[in-house]
Amino acid sequence: MHISRTTKRRVKKIGLPAETLLYTGERIKDGISIKLTAYDEHNFEEHTLKRVDECLPYKLKPTITWININGVHDPVMLEKLGESFGIHRLVIEDLMSIVQRPKCEDFGDYLFVVLKMLSYDEKENKIVPEQISLILGEKFLLSFQEDVKQDVFHLIRSHLRSGKGKIRKMGADYLAYALLDALVDNYFIILEKLGDQIDLLEEELMTRPGKTAMGQLYQLKREHLFLHKAVWPLREVISSLVRRESPLIHESTTPYLRDVYDHVAQAIDSVEIYRDMLTTMLDLYLSSVSNRTNEIMKVLTIIATIFMPLTFLAGVYGMNFRHMPELEWEYGYPLIWTVMIALGVTMGVYVRKKKWI
16 A cells, blocks of 8 residues: 555654654755844845854844744754744644645744745656745744755845845835745746646647556646645635734735735636646546547457458358368359458448448
């Protein structure tokens, strides 16, 4: 029996008490990377840190502090960070359990948001999911990534460095919106790649359906499942942020969150369209295989029908009874050939006239 990777990750925590800090992902040899960005309308500074202690002085500063952590496999470091920023231990547990469903939880002093970032592996030709977690406070934003292979937040950092747009003039909630918007925009890149593959596979299924095309079809259905799991719950997350009466979400940020909600709705529409297309393509493949089998059976049946009377005649005159009068007749051999050819031609004309071939 095949057990999915997600199920294996959940099995790791069976029987353990609540608040147990256990990383459920694959083993990672690399250390954790900490990037700290502090800014306001007139000031900006950016640092790469090695220890959590170096973040603490920025907690008391009036600037907006964004701490991005790549790697959630070190329980000691995460626990220390949680104690420094007053994060509940259950949140730290969820950070290390990378099979969380996208969600948003309100803890009063901060909001905890779990999302999925999707990247496309060109070599493996598949979608790779990664859990992204955000902790939004009044003057700080903590973001957590599993790995550093792909960072969709580089444009946000570029805007912060250059001071372009509103991001330096707004609060931490606007920064959280910018990160959400970057993640959602990245979904459309994945959707475009998936759409191109569906178009190519549909053309192949129309021309030469085979086992290879069937394997590709099931692979696409699996990729679609990744998208569905990531995008569908996200609508509920963004909707809760828009409706939430939390002092951490300012009224000026709400319209931008509504815009992200619209983008998520568009992504969901695309996911639904692709689901219908994949289902239709599966039906098309099965119909093509069935039609091809029927055509083969029809040809074989027609051949058997034409040769059936010829086989009967050959069987009769192959019995070699001693007193068969035609066996010693001078014209028996050419006559039986004439009869057999006439029967074959007649059956062929009859089948053709009936438009069976």
